[in-house]
Amino acid sequence: MNGVHDMGGMEGLGAIQPEPNEPVFHERWEARMHALALAIGAWRKWNIDASRHARERIPAVDYLRMTYYEKWLAALVEQMIAAGLVTRAEVESGNPATESTKATPPLAAEMVPSVLAKGGAVNRTVPEAPRFNTGQTVRTRNIHPKGHTRLPRYARGKQGVIERVHGAHVFPDSNAHFLGEAPQHLYSVRIEARELWGEAAGNREAVYLDLWDNYLDPI
């Protein structure tokens, strides 16, 4: 979706404000929010692509105003309600519905170190050979899907060169909508700054993006 989250190339969003000696979490609720999102994720009612898409669907004016963990909160609540884990009333009140039964958390405290160390790999094996080779010139497609995509607007319809063939990865445009992992080949694509931003851009600058087979056409 052409949402405000897709902000590469925009101007006017303010100054960058590095913070010396920044803490990992600024407030305790941020730490709890981070942990809640990971712990509820262990129920596997959704996937990382669906979570990203949930955050992208936050209304644009709210998205720009919210902090990172406020977005996590807003998106997580909507995901949990959609998955039938909780009702909005339970979330707002903190009181579980009286008829609810008590579940057993899938992620126990002693499992945390190994689960964090393992992560969730998304590389997959597919029978097809990659369509493109390293060094090959390609053009990104000019697509504007209504749903989730990882092809940023600024990089659509642009010519680039395959820098590296990563192998097959889960396709977010499908997985985010629970339509299957639909793995396909992923490539590192180098696009020159002047191709992206015109002749005024530097001639010694390039952007590298990781792009799936479906985002690319041969030239």
Add this chain to the structure above:
Amino acid sequence: MPMSHDDSDHHHAVPADTALRVKALETALTQRGYVATETLDAIVDAYENRIGPQNGASVIARAWTDPAFKQRLLENGSAAIAEMDLAGLEGTDIKVVENRPGLHNMVVCTLCSCYPWPVLGLPPVWYKSSPYRSRAVIDPRGVLREFGLEIPADVEIRVWDSTAEIRYLVLPERPAGTEGMSEELLASLVTRDTMIGAAKVTLPPRGERS
């Protein structure tokens, strides 16, 4: 959502009820048995005390002192990092990009805030902010200048937009004057921002060296 900022200049200020809403959420989810308080404590502890940029710094210091490790790191970042038991969530597939004379790398995620958690910990606010996400790809030299880093016009800049599950770690240049330093001392010079590409590794002023 009611806005009750008591410090409007502070970019972390949040509506006062957000903390209460998270607390209500945690209460509801623990009472339903969806999550356990001890699990949440363990996750917070991991990211506050174990998973942070000190991990990445140890990888960089080893690469500077062990040429064979550096070669493995550049060829297959995840495998080399796994040798040091530092792989994990949001970093199962890490690619290391090397700064060298004439080439500077920097990392961004324009679409969200993808970041190599196992080696750098959780991202700083500036990395997740709209100003950085929007401008890093269109004006990398200007962005780096805001960090106090002037990249000469004849140096190529490569910006890595983290659009998939590959995570990027910058291998910064080892500064002159560090010959003979131990791996541990070298690691202490490597800051988070140098591994994102927003800074160069520098030596502390002479009087402050240990």
